[in-house]
Amino acid sequence: SQTIHQWPATLVQPVGSPLSLECTVEGTSNPNLYWYRQAAGRGLQLLFYSVGIGQISSEVPQNLSASRPQDRQFILSSKKLLLSDSGFYLCAWSESEGYTFGSGTRLTVV
Amino acid sequence: AQSVTQPDIHITVSEGASLELRCNYSYGATPYLFWYVQSPGQGLQLLLKYFSGDTLVQGIKGFEAEFKRSQSSFNLRKPSVHWSDAAEYFCAVGGNFGNEKLTFGTGTRLTIIP
Numbered sequence: 001s002q003t004i005h006q007w008p009a010t011l012v013q014p015v016g017s018p019l020s021l022e023c024t025v026e027g028t029s030n031p032n033l034y035w036y037r038q039a040a041g042r043g044l045q046l047l048f049y050s051v052g053i054g055q056i057s058s059e060v061p062q063n064l065s066a067s068r069p070q071d072r073q074f075i076l077s078s079k080k081l082l083l084s085d086s087g088f089y090l091c092a093w094s095e096s097e098g099y100t101f102g103s104g105t106r107l108t109v110v
Numbered sequence: 111a112q113s114v115t116q117p118d119i120h121i122t123v124s125e126g127a128s129l130e131l132r133c134n135y136s137y138g139a140t141p142y143l144f145w146y147v148q149s150p151g152q153g154l155q156l157l158l159k160y161f162s163g164d165t166l167v168q169g170i171k172g173f174e175a176e177f178k179r180s181q182s183s184f185n186l187r188k189p190s191v192h193w194s195d196a197a198e199y200f201c202a203v204g205g206n207f208g209n210e211k212l213t214f215g216t217g218t219r220l221t222i223i224p
Contacts, residue, residue, distance in 0.1 A: 032210065046213075090154065097159070098156055
């Protein structure tokens with residue numbers, strides 16, 4: 001069966017520090033992968049999506065970047081975090097039946 | 111551009127009462143519509159989806175939704191809510207059977223009172 005793993009579950013980082021969030025999927029090949037951010041009291045904002053290894057599309061200009069070094073691995077990064085990067089980050093993959101989401105990472109930048 | 115509107119930010123209902131959460135969408139082609147539920151601090155779980163065919167779709171946990179093309183709506187319903195239904199609910203629209211970017215509404219937070 002297909003599963004999606006996302007870690008860490010929670011993270012507290014100081015302003016200006018780097019960030020790396022990892023997402024991996026199992027049980028599927030060549031999935032479409034997505035990073036969403038959910039700010040407090042707001043909906044889900046699509047940050048990046050990828051249709052294959054090394055293929056990244058950015059939806060909004062921001063302080064973050066994404067990479068897909070392997071077929072089933074999707075990484076969200078930042079060189080220097082800002083306070084505004086705080087939020088709940090969700091990884092997802094899609095297939096013909098819609099999305100499957102990871103359990104999310106709560107990032108607090110202090 | 112595609113968009114989803116969930117006009118109710120917060121709804122409170124009594125346990126055992128009926129529920130309807132509203133969703134209106136804008137999409138230029140055949141829409142593929144979804145409802146997801148999110149418990150606090152968790153990821154999103156798919157409740158149900160509409161691709162084609164019967165406009166009344168059944169989902170998990172006793173939820174159903176009705177697609178009304180003339181009204182561009184996809185409202186979620188449940189005849190009798192349970193305390194465990196308290197969560198945030200998101201409507202989403204996309205194309206290609208959901209295998210592409212989905213656009214989400216801002217969500218409706220559901221509170222259940224005894």
